[in-house]
Amino acid sequence: MSKLTMKILLLLAVTCFSLRGFSQDTALKVLPPVWDLEACLQYAKTNNIQLKSLQLDKQSAQQDKLLAESALLPDLYGSASQSFNHYNMATNGNSGGLNYSGSYGLSSSWTLYKGGYLKTDIKQKDLSVQSANFAILENENDITLQITQAYLSILVDKESIIYNEDLVKTSQAQLEQAKRQFAAGSVARKVVAQFEAQLASDKYNLTTSQNTQRQDKISLKQLLQLPDAKDFDVVKPDTVISTGSITDLSTVQQYALQNRPEIKNAELGVQISDLGLTKAKAGYLPSLTLGAGMGTSYAKDPNYNAFRQFDNNFYQQAGLTLSIPIFTKRQNKTNVAKAKIDIAQSKLALENTKTTLALNTEKAYINAQNSQGQFASAAEQLKFNQEVYRIANQELKIGVANIVDFYQQRNLYVQAMQSYIQAKYNAALAARIYEFYLGTPIKL
Template sequence: MQLMKKGFILTALILISIGIKSQPSRQWTLNECIQYALENNITLKKSKLAKQSATEGLKQAKADLLPNISLSTNQSVGYRPWTDMGISTVTNGTVATSVKKTYYNGSYGLNLNWTVWNGNRNINNIKLNRITEEQAELDTETNSNIIQEEIAKLYIQILYMKEAITVANQSYAVSVKNEERGRELVEVGKMSKADLAQLTAQRASDKYTLVNAESNLANYKLQLKQLLELTGNDDFDIHTPEISDEDALTDIPQLQSIYESALVLRPEIRKSILSIEAGNTNLSIAKAGYMPTISITGGGGTSSTSMTSKNWGTQLKTNFDASVGATISIPISDNRKTKTAISKAKIEQAESMLDLEDKKKQIYYTIDSYWLDATTNQQKFIAAIDDVRSEEASYELLSEQFELGMKNIIELMSGKTNLINARYNKLQSKYMAILNIQLLNFYKGDKIDI
């Protein structure tokens, strides 16, 4: 009975293990990859923290408009070993004098310091910190766009490699079949061993191509997995959507319209525009160095001591005093510091304007590159469709003629190579056209959706 029980438990564990292993791994869609990366990518998380830091800087700049108020107190104990001064008290007509060598002092104060006007430096500092906060937000958006583009590129590469592996498998299967047929022909004396050796070499070459394609697929999956910040040894795979030839033949957006949209929407451009605003604000802050500063100070305080017969409350009342005042500080000479700050602010303005022009050119070059790749690959794809049909018909005819002894092994292998290359060219141009069209739409403001 005990043996049967153990056997039942072991069988159950084996079935559970088989069930777990047989569960298919998750297949990630492009949208799932993008959403997961936007939530978990470390670079994006750092960008969001930088935004929070900039927000704190803005809060501090606003708080600098308020007065500084501080409360202070000092408590001390003193010792006079050789003093002959004391406190005299009268009790029932009798004067008593006590000399205390140890005494206690206390002071209490409330102070206020408020910069009323400093050439609008505080106001402009708020503007500058608000711009910094907006730029930090745009940095996050820029990193988000970069990650989405990289995910789309890797996703398309994986889809391409999956189909390329299918082609490589078909090519390898044909090579194996040709080699087997060649062995049969050698046995009956209709093919030389030299020709068979070429078929064997072709089969080995196709096997190498297949293994290399599988290696590239694994590498692209690893890159995508790392971009998603995924860890562990779990299998990673993507969902293979239904992609038709029409997807590669969709209309390509106009180059100029994409560029005009990108100038409005892309965060890199908006950040550069904000940098120009920041330069103007820094210039105003620098010019404030020539302006006077007006501040108000005030305070009140009191004290107490044990060297008097008055009680503590009375001392605080009688010793209380308060003051208020205004200070005007007019700069006369600051060793050229203000002039240098103004010159540097103007240089910063010029640099920001050049940076904006540079960003516009980079955006244009990127869009132009995507547009050219989309147009070229779409034209290549159209040509490749006809090329594949032609090569398939040609190879089929070559195979029949080879079987009849009308074509030699060199012509057969050449026809097969041409067919495989045509299929690869068709796949590559198809997926590259789809990728670049998607990226063009992304720069226009649309979502990447494959």
């Protein structure tokens, strides 16, 4: 191999490696570092493995439908055989030799009538494709709710971090003030120690809230099935307060029972079972098949001429075959009985789906109502505790506050703030889940 050839191969290898690395880097850069809820939902619908699996199930159902449609067409098979026979020297003194022969042909069959089984099978397979599509929509709805809940959990964490950071800053300022007062001899060392302990507790709470956010981000990434990306964060909207009017329960239930994919899928299950019974009953009816074939053969003989034998031995045949089931060892009776059982099971599944959906919508309605009431109470509670805590801070600064009373008010403020944050996002989540049953897309 010449030096020039080696240089060219080396250059091609380096170029391929560089392009591969560039394509991988490009793929990684496609993922944004900060995600909003809409981007999370869209990414999950495109990349979720469970959804991809259901989409493959749909493709499989489509292939089954194509196969059922093709059953209405005639088939065509070709055949060929070639044999060789070697024999030893015969007793009459003739020398041994080799005989050979061959046959070739085409055959076709066409089912003209099968008790309506073929057309019914096409209808059933078409419904199975629709059912697979509704299964995808069901899974998309479930993933949407899971991602929304995980997303809002991160928003709760973000607000918790903000107010914990504020508490740490306040504790640090109070500790510095206490140290100055201790140096001036106006407070005891015990007061300084209490502020030091409170600052340590606030830092611990801040670290805990930061770790909780990291864990919740991992949970969201698992739902999105994102690759390991260190830079991942979510957009914090300006507000997620939800205090609007709540749609009455009967309207939401009526819409959900008529339009939700789980209901549509369960209804298709009943129709598929009904067609299964029709197919089972077709087993009692006769079937009519048209068959046709043609072929030729040849064999070595003393006057061997292959082409003449092909012409002389060429044959064509066609015929009708009527098959009438008389005794099938209970096969048809069992098929019909099992088909009826499938219908009963599918009807039970439909009723159970309707009941479950009605109860879920009612539960969502109650949660939406309660969460709005809790949010209003939490906002009012925070308002008053925030004012009392502000006054306690002022009293502490001028040295007229009792340290025990101050910490009592501080704890009440912290509890009120935590309740407010949790209630705010609970109300937002409950309202959006309830409206989701009405077909409203989830947005923040």
